[in-house]
Amino acid sequence: MLLYLLRRIVYAIPIAVAVGFVCFMLVQIAPGDPINAIVPPDAPADVVEQVRKDYGLDKPLPIQFGLWLWKVCHGDLGRSLATGRPVWSDLSSAIGNTLTLAVCASLLGFALGCLLGGIAGTFRGSFADRIATTLAVAGVSVPHYWLGMVLVVIFSVQLNWLPAMGAGPGGSADWSWDWEHIRHLILPMVTLSVIPMGIVTRTVRGLVAEIMNQEFITALRAKGLSTWTIFLHVVKNAAPNALAVMGLQLGYLMGGSILVETVFSWPGTGLLLNSAIFQRDLPVLQGTILVLAMFFVTLNLIVDLVQTTLDPRIKRA
C-alpha cells in the first residue's frame, strides 16, 4: 500500500504541471496579443517591446511556458492590470474568505446529507425516504445563484433578519469569528450547502441501503445488539466513501462558489474572478484559476490517500 501511496503522489505531479499548462494556455487562447494581458493598452510601443523581451514573449511557446512555470513555482503570479499590485497579494486574502465559506457550506451540507441520506437509506420506500430523495434531487438541480436571491428576498428584504451582502459590517473583507461576521456568512453558506447536501444524501442513502442488506447486519441483529451498536457498525462501513464524496465536494465548492459569491458580494476568489473577467484582467484570472485548480488537485490526492489508508477493504497496489 505504501507503494501505491507513493505512486499516487508521484502521478499527481504531471497532472499538476498539465493543469498549469492549461492555465498558461488561457492567456494564449484569449483574443488578441498576450502582451495585452501584461501591459495596459495605452502603453507606448517601445515599452511594449521592452516588456515583451522581459517576459520572454518573443520566445517560442514551450520556452515561454517553462519561464512562466518557473515564476509560478517561486510564487510570482504576475501583476494585476487593474490595480498594478501582485496578483498573489489580492488572491491570498480572497482565498481565506472562499475557504471559510466553502468549508462551512460543505460541513453543513455534509451534516444534512448524512442525516437525510441515513434516514432515507434505513427506511427505504417510506414517506421520509421520499422527502429526502426529493430534497436531494432539488438540491442538485437548483440554480444556487437563484436560491441565493430567493433567500435574500425572504430573509433580507422581507424579514430584514440577515444582511444581504458582504462578509462583515461596512463591507470589510477581513474575516473574524464574531457574530457580526457570522450573520453575513449564514445566507451564502446555506445557499452553497444545497449542492453537497443533495449529493451526500444520494450517496449516503445508497451506501446505507447497501450495508443494511448485507448479512453481517442480520447477524448483528440476531446476536441481539442494540440499534445504536448496529448504527455504529453502519457508520463505520459507510464513512470512508461518504468522506471521500465530501472531500471532493469541498473542492467543487471552492471552484464553483463564483456564482454565489457574486450574488452576495462575498469578498472571495469568485468575486475576484468576476471583476477580473469584467476588466479583462487576464493575470488575475489566470492566477486565481491556477490556484483553485491546484487546490482541487491536492484535495483529490489527499482524499484518495486518506480513503486508501482509512478503508482496509481497498487494496491497491
Next chain:
Amino acid sequence: MSTVITPSAADAELAVQAVQAASRSEGYWAGVWKRLRRDPLTIVCASILLLMLLAMVFAPWIAPHDPYQGSMIRRLKPLQTPGYPLGTDELGRDILTRLLYGGRLSWFMGIMPVAFAFVIGTTLGVTAGFLGGKVNMLIMRTTDVFYAFPSVLLAVAISGALGAGIFNAILALTMVFIPQIIRVAESVTQGVRNLDFVDAARASGASGFTIVRVHVLGNVLGPIFVYSTGLISVCMIIASGLSFLGLGTKPPEPEWGLMLNTLRTAIYVQPWVAVLPGVCIFVTSICFNLLADGLRQAMDVKA
C-alpha cells in the same frame, strides 16, 4: 385420480410457455417504453418539458408583447398587472414574453454543449476503450487533466478567457463535458470489448471498424446516452450561470440567466418578479434530472 405430472410433462409445459413468451415479447425498446409509461413521475416531467418546448417554439404567437420593446413609464410593474400578468422588468419589458423567448436560448445553451460533447466524447471514449494501449493512454491522461478542474471553474476559465458570447460559452461548456463523457464511454467500451461475441466477430474476420459499428456501439450508446441526459440539467444551470455572470448571452437578448442578472438590482422593488427567471431554470433542470433518472431505470442502466 391424482394429477401428478411427470418431469417430462412439466418440461414440455415449460417449453410451451417459453415459446409463447417468446412470441409475445416485444424487444428491448418496446420494454423500455412500457416501463417509462408506467412511471408517472417521468411522464409528468416529460410533459412539462414538452409544454415548455412548445411554448418556446410558438412564442411569437403566444407572447402578448414584443420581447425587446420596453417603456420607461411601466418599469418594474408587480405580478398580475393588467396586460402584464408576470409584471415588467427594469426596462419596462413584459416578463412573460421574455420568459417565453428566453427559454429558447437557455435550452439551446443547455442542450447543445451536451450534444456536441456526446458526439466528441463518445468517439474519443470508444476509440480509447476499444483500441487500448498507447491511444488509450494518450486520450485518458489528457482527460485526467481536464478532470482536475471543478466543472464550473473550467467553464468560467475558458469562457472568461475567450470573452463573452453565446458561441464561446457553448465552446467552454462542451470542453467541460467532453472529459466526463469520455470516461463513461471508455469504461463501458472496456466492459464490452472482451465479451465473447466481439471475439467471435473478430475470429470471423470482421475489421475493427465493423466490430465497433455493429457490435460495440449498439451496446455502449445506451448507457452513454442516459449519462448525457443527466448532464443537461447541470449544463443548463452552468450555462445560465455564465449568462448570470455576463459571460454568455449579451443584453438585450432574452435569456433566463441574463434576466436574473439584470433583475438582481430589482429585488428590493419587485422581489417576486425578479426571481421568476430562476423558477424557469429550476423547473427545467429538475425535470431533466428526473427524466434522466427515469430513463436510467427504464433502460436498466447502472449509474
